[in-house]
Amino acid sequence: MTKANLFIVSDSVGETAQKVISAVMAQFPEVEETDVRRFPFINNENDLKKILSDALSEKAVVVATLVNRQLIAVLEEFAGRTGLDYVDFMTPLTQMIQGKTGMIPKEEPGALHKLDQEYFNRVAAIEFAIKYDDGKDSRGFKQSDFVILGVSRTSKTPLSMYLANKSYRVSNLPLIPEVPLPDEILDVPSEKLIGLTVSPERILRTRQSRLNGLGLNIDSKYANLERITEEVEYANDVFRKLNAHMIEVDDKAIEETAAIIEEIARNRV
Known part of the structure; x- marks a missing residue:
């Protein structure tokens, strides 16, 4: 059976990653099963490390929408050390915007939804x-x-x-x-x-x-x-x-x- 195994890790709800995953998986109709597990409101290193370890053992791809710099560093270090497959949806664009504007990001989880x-x-x-x-x-x-x-x-x-x-x-x-x-x-x-x-x-x-x-x-x-x-x-x-x-x-x-x-x-x- 062809299967995609993904872990969504977020310090907010995780909806952003879920929508992108849904859009991406629509391009792979031949994939017979998609197992997506969401881990929202992750706000400390211990919880994050446990999830990353589980993802590694299950050969899952980690899809991250973290804004906290410390947690991002933990993810990057873990992946570099273990070979964990991951994609970070937030950091690259955040860094580009920071470079273009000179403004410092708030690193506030759920800021999008806190506006509403x-x-x-x-x-x-x-x-x-x-x-x-x-x-x-x-x-x-x-x-x-x-x-x-x-x-x-x-x-x-x-x-x-x-x-x-x-x-x-x-x-x-x-x-x-x-x-x-x-x-x-x-x-x-x-x-x-x-x-x-x-x-x-x-x-x-x-x-x-x-x-x-x-x-x-x-x-x-x-x-x-x-x-x-x-x-x-x-x-x-x-x-x-x-x-x-x-x-x-x-x-x-x-x-x-x-x-x-x-x-x-x-x-x-």
Whole structure:
């Protein structure tokens, strides 16, 4: 198997290297597998040396976007001593700009993104949405800007991620009649609760399509109209009990539903 093994080492997020690697690897469609491991926020020599040692043992190419001169020196020394393959995306151009302008670089990790606090808010919100997706950890409900409730296949996760990209901290919880509600949901203010309502027939079509795509039996209980109707009725009862904002999503795109939720957010400020 033809494989490319790369380590991204950065004293910030590492997105710059990731984008360049993606562009480069697109030129090698015959490479069967690309293993890219990202090591962000590296800010001390010990951590860097451990990563470099691992890269050497795994015969990986190190792609560096470091701005700290000390860490760059560690990388250069290690590579010179061991023969480690590496590319430094930052230093050559930084040195050229310094030579042309006479200005000293700040050597500040993440300076590009620190100019935009919204970037960090968005990254944090996306990480939050992933961590608290699908009711995996009910402790996240209290920290959420919104908690999205609904039965399976009502687009809770895509909606959560869309809102996270707008810097909202969103968790979601699937509603199943046989599964008791977590106690934490009862402590969430009703203004933060969003209930997605949808017709049983629409859910049936979505679930059947999902099962077909997976090559599974569409006659299962998961895609039974009577069962789905029971789930929808249960969910609507929960919405009323919790006094959640109810949004009918049968014919709405994710963007439309998100716009309604953002309007709710604006009105409660």
